[in-house]
Amino acid sequence: MTVAVTGASGNLGRLVVEALLREGSTPVVAIVRDPQKIADLAERGVDVRQAGYDDPAALDRALDGVDRVLLVSGTQFGERVAQHTNVIRAAERAGVKLLAYTSIPRATENSLILAQEHKGTEAVLAESTVPHTILRNSWYWENYFGGVGHAIETGVLHGAAGEGRVAAAARADYAEAAARVLTSDGHEGKVYELGGDERLTYAELAQVISEASGKPVRYENLPQADYNAALVQAGLDAGYAAVLADADAGIASGILDVDSGDLQKLIGRASTPVVDVFRAALA
Structure with a gap:
């Protein structure tokens, strides 16, 4: 069985490839726009293939002989449904036996700006002939x-x-869950709502940052419009600032508070403690 990971040079995609290599049970294909970015993985035996989400012919070549594929959601906002559809259609043509897709919690009912292209992609998958699994990842602590x-x-x-x-959970925890889905059976048709064990308010997150850094940090809540303005003033692009402020409003409503236990069942353990995630980053 051969498994492939799209977007394999990205933060999540690379971690999934690393998790598959640790698993060591199946040949791994890494699909990227620029193979030079993961030349080190090629040296370790990974089959690196070049394809972008907007190149159907290249995607056909990249998925040739692939049994299972992880479609890591793209980063070109406004283009993602069309690009993801290209991958799904290529998977159909290649006879892929399972396609896993990284989505967002409660995608079909999630009102976040970030959720809409995930909802659109899930709709395409629902009508697709390729067997599929939905991995609805909650926030990454790395965010x-x-x-x-x-x-x-x-x-x-x-x-x-x-x-x-x-x-939230560490990005590596979600990567491990994706690798488990790609290398084990019984996931076809499943929708996994994935979230970490520690379901924190921002006040509690501030306490975690204090513990990890050794310096006092408190949380100050702002109205959504004021937080949006503060992000723009800090130098963020206006569109990106709006997405972040909208996401916080969604957190306030509970849309990213996942307590299904699906992540823990897939990886066979609790999620990485958040204080350890921040300590590692600050180190």
């Missing part, structure tokens, strides 16, 4: 790394999540 330095420096973590809880 907060960009602002943790400022929070430590100022002693304040800003956000607009109110008292909402986010069931």
